[in-house]
Amino acid sequence: MTEKSTKEELVREGDIAADYLDEFLTIAGIEGDIVMDVEGDRAIVAIVDGELEQLVGKRGEVVAALQELSRLAVTSETGSRSRLTLDIGGYREKKRIELAEIGTKAANKANQTGEPVKLRAMNAYERKIVHDAIALVGAGSESEGEEPNRFIVVTPQV
Amino acid sequence: MLEDALEHLIRGIVDHPDDVVVRVRQNRTNRDSRGGGKFNRDMKLFEVTVNPEDLGRVIGRNGRTATALRTVMAALNAARSVRIDFLDANEQ
Numbered sequence: 001m002t003e004k005s006t007k008e009e010l011v012r013e014g015d016i017a018a019d020y021l022d023e024f025l026t027i028a029g030i031e032g033d034i035v036m037d038v039e040g041d042r043a044i045v046a047i048v049d050g051e052l053e054q055l056v057g058k059r060g061e062v063v064a065a066l067q068e069l070s071r072l073a074v075t076s077e078t079g080s081r082s083r084l085t086l087d088i089g090g091y092r093e094k095k096r097i098e099l100a101e102i103g104t105k106a107a108n109k110a111n112q113t114g115e116p117v118k119l120r121a122m123n124a125y126e127r128k129i130v131h132d133a134i135a136l137v138g139a140g141s142e143s144e145g146e147e148p149n150r151f152i153v154v155t156p157q158v
Numbered sequence: 159m160l161e162d163a164l165e166h167l168i169r170g171i172v173d174h175p176d177d178v179v180v181r182v183r184q185n186r187t188n189r190d191s192r193g194g195g196k197f198n199r200d201m202k203l204f205e206v207t208v209n210p211e212d213l214g215r216v217i218g219r220n221g222r223t224a225t226a227l228r229t230v231m232a233a234l235n236a237a238r239s240v241r242i243d244f245l246d247a248n249e250q
Contacts, residue, residue: 020170027163028234054233062233065226072215072223073170 005080007038013084014043016077017070021047021086024066030055032088043084045070052089060095063088099126103133103141103154110139110156117154121145127152164204164231164242168216171223174209177247181205203241204231210246217244 005013014036025032025047032050036043047055055062067086074082087093099122106117122130127143130152134141140155161180169175183203208216217224224244232240 024163024166027159027166029159054236057229057233061229065229068222068226069167069171069230072218076171076173076215 005041009078009080010038010041010043010084011036012078013074013082014038014045016074017043017045017082017084017086020070020073021045021066025050039085041083043082044087045084046087047089050089055088056091060091063091096129099129100133103130103152104137106130106152106154107134107137107139107141110154111137114156116156119152119154121149121151123148124150160202160231160234161204163234164206164227167227167230168206168208172208172212172215174212177207177209177212179207181207201239201241202231202235203243205243205245207245207247210248213244213246 018034018036022034025034030050030052032047032052032055035046035048037046038044055066057063057065063086066088067084070086071082071084074084085092102119106119110117119130124147127150131141131143134152134154138157140157141152142155143150144153145151161182165178165180168180169178172178181204183205206216215223216227218226224242228240228242231242
């Protein structure tokens with residue numbers, strides 16, 4: 001986390017996590033394919049094409065749990081901390097699209113009315129997605145408040 | 159099968175994978191001798207033994223890793239509740 005990982009290291013992270021998850025799926029008797037990618041400074045691993053509802057869980061709790069375990073599996077092999085993202089059955093992707101829409105709408109509203117727009121409290125991962133969507137529209141944004149109630153305020157373009 | 163999945167998940171995150179032992183205790187209806195709580199007939203109890211050096215690793219900060227393991231096992235075992243006890247090899 002302190003040093004930037006090279007693309008090669010991120011590919012290796014993905015490989016380790018994919019092996020760990022692939023064997024888990026086999027043992028648990030769950031069908032699914034694993035795809036890997038590198039996006040920016042993160043390895044992305046996704047389980048796709050299966051009956052994956054049980055591995056998503058309420059509000060993605062099983063996705064979060066398996067992501068945590070996959071990161072630990074990577075760390076125990078490489079010795080360095082991993083920030084890899086795990087998606088299962090498109091859960092995170094769907095959520096990412098919803099959050100980006102929240103950001104886009106709020107940015108348009110702020111620009112049209114000339115007034116700041118306050119958004120609901122979000123975690124750091126969610127805020128990052130929303131900040132990016134707002135910047136894309138061309139409005140300003142800042143986070144305010146303390147965790148876990150930190151929220152974004154969207155400011156109109158000047 | 160469930161215990162094999164749990165064993166795999168744990169072996170992958172510890173320094174001493176060969177010391178990992180997972181046992182299943184199930185359908186116990188008597189009182190839990192240690193915790194004093196009641197066992198549900200349908201509860202599945204996993205007893206996980208790891209090398210003492212790895213105990214902190216499988217429990218994690220604020221029990222985060224233990225919770226993640228429990229969440230995954232509960233997802234695989236939807237019809238029943240799941241409990242995981244962690245022991246270090248010296249406690250056996």
